[in-house]
Amino acid sequence: xxxxxxxxxxxxxxxxxxxxxxxxxxxxxxxxxxxxxxxxxxxxxxxxxxxxxxxxxxxxxxxxxxxxxxxxxxxxxxxxxxxxxxxxxxxxxxxxxxxxxxxxxxxxxxxxxxxxxxxxx
Amino acid sequence: xxxxxxxxxxxxxxxxxxxxxxxxxxxxxxxxxxxxxxxxxxxxxxxxxxxxxxxxxxxxxxxxxxxxxxxxxxxxxxxxxxxxxxxxxxxxxxxxxxxxxxxxxxx
Numbered sequence: 370x371x372x373x374x375x376x377x378x379x380x381x382x383x384x385x386x387x388x389x390x391x392x393x394x395x396x397x398x399x400x401x402x403x404x405x406x407x408x409x410x411x412x413x414x415x416x417x418x419x420x421x422x423x424x425x426x427x428x429x430x431x432x433x434x435x436x437x438x439x440x441x442x443x444x445x446x447x448x449x450x451x452x453x454x455x456x457x458x459x460x461x462x463x464x465x466x467x468x469x470x471x472x473x474x475x476x477x478x479x480x481x482x483x484x485x486x487x488x489x490x
Numbered sequence: 491x492x493x494x495x496x497x498x499x500x501x502x503x504x505x506x507x508x509x510x511x512x513x514x515x516x517x518x519x520x521x522x523x524x525x526x527x528x529x530x531x532x533x534x535x536x537x538x539x540x541x542x543x544x545x546x547x548x549x550x551x552x553x554x555x556x557x558x559x560x561x562x563x564x565x566x567x568x569x570x571x572x573x574x575x576x577x578x579x580x581x582x583x584x585x586x587x588x589x590x591x592x593x594x595x596x597x
Contacts, residue, residue, distance in 0.1 A: 404586075406535075414527075414535065414578055416586040428585055431491075464534055476525035476582055478546060480534035 371395040371479040373465045378484030381455055389484060391448040391465030396479075399423070399443035402468035404477055405450045407461035407486075417463070418450065419473035426473055433459075455488045462486075492517055492581050494589035502597040509566040511592045513579035518559045520583030526555055526564045529591075530575045538577075539564060569594070 377389040389405070405417040418429045418439040427439055438451040448465055462485050466477035493516040503509055513524065522542035527535040537546040539555035542562055552567040566573055574596050579589040 413591045414529075414580075414588040416580075416588065419586065430585075469540065473586075474523070474582055476537055476540040476580065477527075477535075478537045478540075480536070482534055 371467060373467060373479060373481035375463060375465045375481045375484035378463060378486045380487045380489060383455060383457060383488055383490045385455055386451070386453045387455060387486060389450040389452065389463055389465075389486070391481060393446045393448065393465075393467070396467070398441075398446040400471060402426075402471055402473045402475070403441060403448045404466045404468060404473070405439060405448075406464045406466055406477070406480075407459075408464070408483070409458075409461045412461075415461075419468070420448070421473055422471040428473060452486070455486075457488050457490045460486060460488045492519065492584050492587055494579055494581060494587055496577075496579060496589040496592045498592060499590075500593045500595060502595055503569055504597045505569050505571055507569050509564075509569055509573070509594055511564040511566075511577055511594075513557075513562040513564070513589050515560045515562075515581060519562075519581045522558050523581055523583035524555075524557070524562050525580045525582065526553075527578045527580065528573075528575050529578065535578065566594075 372394045374392045404419040462483040464483045465481040467479040469475035524542045526539040529535040543555045
């Protein structure tokens with residue numbers, strides 16, 4: 370069974386940094402691309418960033434480009450999101466999601482339960 | 491960036507009725523790279539449809555997707571009580587973007 374468990378969320382002041390982690394199990398992690406998707410309270414889904422199986426292809430939403438960095442450690446079956454210069458509008462539940470493919474050009478077939486990031490101004 | 495628009499914003503129906511949800515893209519979606527997700531309160535999204543019309547693993551056949559280019563539709567043939575939720579479309583042909591969602595609630 371595919372399991373994705375996010376951690377690292379919390380309350381942080383505007384301008385500070387936070388690092389999210391996603392521990393993956395139940396599948397061959399380095400066969401698949403991975404993504405971070407966020408959802409502000411009461412709002413819709415927003416894709417944040419995606420990374421291919423070998424980290425060779427990485428993409429970011431314009432809203433986080435230059436501030437967030439996605440990475441993965443295939444030896445540890447883990448996905449990360451380094452978030453710098455956080456803003457109030459980054460407040461959201463952050464989901465880790467497994468792509469259907471090795472590249473980032475497929476839909477997300479498995480999702481974690483999310484970790485909440487709250488940025489106070 | 492491809493912008494997705496979903497209509498209606500809210501759909502009020504009774505169990506057993508047919509639901510038709512629309513997703514329109516600001517430009518053509520490459521190779522029909524269009525997916526639909528279901529999200530219930532307090533839960534993560536669940537993939538229903540990909541490639542505009544292929545059902546994901548374990549998805550009942552009352553869910554169907556259609557469309558191409560800029561116009562796509564998700565149809566739920568007969569609503570079950572567990573189908574009342576928010577539905578999002580997503581295009582993955584050019585980066586990734588989600589639509590704003592359609593809420594299907596009980597009439």
